[in-house]
Amino acid sequence: MPSAPRCVALVGPYLSGKTSLLEAMLFASGTTGRHGSVRDGNSVGDHSAEARARQMSTEINVANATFLEDPWTILDCPGNVELLYEAQQAMLVADVVVVVCEPEVERAVTVSALLRFLSRHQIPHMLYINKLDTASARVRDVLAALQAYSDQPLVLRQVPLRNAETIDGYVDLVSERAYHYRPGQASDLIPLPDGFWDREAETRTQLVEKLADFDDALLEQLLEDVQPSKEEIYKHLTKDFQKNLIVPVFLGAATQDHGARRLWKALRHETPGPEVTMARLGIKPEGEPMAQVFKTYHLPHTGKLSLSRVWRGTISEGNVLNGVRVAGVVRLLGAQHEKTTSAKAGEVVGLTRMDEINTGAVLT
Template sequence: MGQDVRSPRGPRCIALVGPFQSGKTTLLEAILARTGAIARAGSVDAGTSVGDGSPEARHHKMSVALTAASASFMGEAYTFIDCPGSVEFSHDMRAALPAVDAAVVVCEADEKKLPQLQIILRELEDLKIPRFLFLNKIDRANNNRIRETLAMLQPASRVPLVLRQIPIWNGDLIEGFVDLALERAFVYREHKASEVVELDGGNLDREKEARFSMLEKLADHDDALMEQLLEDIQPPRDAVFDDLARELREGLICPVLLGSALRENGVLRLMKALRHEAPGVAETAARLGVPASKDALGYVFKTMHLQHGGKLSLARLLAGHLDDGATLQSSSGQSSRISGIFAPGAAQDGKRASAEAGDTVALGKLDAIKTGDTFSSGKTAPAALVAVEALPPVLAMSIAAADRKDDVKLGQALLRLNEEDPSLTMVQNQRTHDIVLWGQGEMHLRVALERLRERYGVNVKSQPPAIGYQETIRKPITQRGRHKKQSGGHGQFGDVVLDIKPLPRGEGFRFSETVVGGAVPRNYIPAVEEGVIDGLARGPLGFPVTDVAVTLTDGSYHSVDSSDLAFRTAARIGISEGLPQCQPVLLEPIHTVEIVCPTDATAKINAILSARRGQILGFDTRDGWSGWDCVRALMPEAEIGELIVELRSATAGAGSFTRQFDHMAEVTGRAADQIIAAHRAAA
């Protein structure tokens, strides 16, 4: 890794983001190789890259967590955060972005990935993070016009995409590029710095036209430049670079650079653009509202649990000086003492005595501080600078330890997984006592199970979570429940008469009594209610019973043999014998589902909803999102389970949904018979 060098802007932190399989990790390898941080670039496919270093990432050949790696370039220090492109692992990106100075959005000329690109650019735009677009895989362009590609990509961005380079063609192959700001031509050399060549002929004409187009976009926010263009005056080169830097930092433009990460083409030009135009930690601290203080202040954007190294917290120091051993106060009200400051990246074991503003570091054993916390070396807890909420979960599985003796171990492992990835959530199913693990998709949950097995040594069995079926009744009856038992000494005697009636949907359970003349002594009435509740826990169809009113109207007792237990048992018997006569009916939970998707996929989404017994309520354009729709429907909970899999398949991974319980609805006929039979078979 290159020497950690100070600059007036401090060490900078740059996020590499982009759609799935756009080449972010390959670009990180190219950057590290070209800056001398590593001897040579590794390969994602061969499993030799710095990024995607976890066993799960190697196995699936995809980023499943962010990677931080450091390098130095032309006397300045950088940390690059390689963020997963899959929406299922996007929480890492969303947690890291607030701390970075700028982002490089890696994309390719693929119209199918436009919705994913739009989601990422929207996140950056909302956070006011300066961003470059690195148009990757340019060596595969096949003579497509770059302007046409730019026009195709533009709808994904709310600010102009400003082309900084144009390609130099040799037949159908791109052999180099012209830098429009620098007004120089370069020919690519694989895995080496590009060679400067003379700019002449057709390339010179194309350069003049493209440069004027770039300047026109810059002039939209620079009156002096606009006047120069109108008067046909060539603006000074330094002024053009200053405009590019200012408009980037103010979020007025998104510069577009060309290259091929695999061939390391365009990497040094990207690094030079970052060096000259990306802001430093002072601007980032101002964007986040960091208060003036002499204390160190930073933000934790990732938590990791190492098998043998304990807990590490990846953090960006936004202000001040931080020493190893310092005690930190967090915005969540907790305090922890640092046990080691480490440089992130390829040389993870590089221990440091201290850190300065701008540094991205791994802090050891901050047991009480979690991802998303702001921390300070002062004596009081700092205000939170960032609030990153996990996306609503979209897929669940019910899990349990394969070996019951691992129950405690499983619970501890899940807590650590949730610390590392807050978009994983765990809920205890009170009825089945299983743990329901919620995540962002099929691969997200699969990776979680792999981590439980490989990292924590816990094998789990999994199955689809239980659906919240219930049952109710249609017909009122009066039923006697009688419990009498004699076995020497005091016996047991309880006798109740119950009116059992249906209630309107959603009313739940209601108990009352109209006993007169002391037929059932008042001290036994609470036990009767408890017995009724016991009997409603499992109805004749096998599910909890709801929307029922039960009234205790009469009964009898024995002065010696009656007891709370006897009356509770009598009430349970009365309910259990009465419910089958009340015309029980199955109920299933219905949820309101709201799906957001690209407009061209709306018809497919409607078909998916209809096939899953969904009742479409309507759709509208998604507020503030060009080319997106929002579809609303009512859908049975049983049909939502794998909905996200179909939804992502129909939208190239970009669609998502939220859901909320709405009501319980009757299920009759063959569908009800199948549900009841399956439930009894599993019991």
């Protein structure tokens, strides 16, 4: 597992629940002690007065988090079309992108441009089907609708468990374990419901068959009726995901914290490190310190803040990059800016008062 800080971008249509998912992820990771809410106006993201008033994200929300001791930056990107460029810049520098989807067949089309962009730029991405607490459509149908817009096969990793009208848990198709959701806490492990595999064996078979399309040895194994071990399946899932051959699909309800931990664990185990992202972008691993500006904020007190990912070496306060002095280095958690003195490869930080530097600049 890479130890360098990794970066995940949350994207998706306006109101699909990206800022709520950010909140759920921060809470699940222990970064925040309570679950903030977009509706109540106390979220880490959408902290600007404009965002709060309009209850929508008007700029990228940045949060640094630690999940099981791994450092991460989460970029919650605005979903509306006018800010598409901003989301694209973030997706390009991210190690992984999570596309937050609505659980509605008719809304699948709203992610088609994003999926095309991710596929064209070979960016590893996952789908998170949100709002399952109020969904009326079946996950199977939503998935089929989404598949029409994806170049890569979508690989469903969880099957929802229904209790009367509501979804109150899931079965993980690889670990074959069943869980019951608990608000604000890790899900409870429960016994598999009676007759589960009678109904869903086919769904698991489909998962393995999709992987076999990319591996002849696995295909042969299946033809000889030999089932791969769980470890082998995870290995294939990770490899194919990192090569952008498949798109894993996870389920949840961000405002209920459902699915946040499962998503974190997948990110932790399957997301490549920044060195892989650098190769994707054609950046050499060796050379002088380098960072890339992917978003510029103009803040009332701070002035210009160049949000940057460090690719090589260490970037420090006082460095002169592209002929401009770095006045300060800050780590971000929503509106909170924590001053620091330097940042190392993989990190996302704000560089202050680089007045002549614009979004897109590669700083050396």
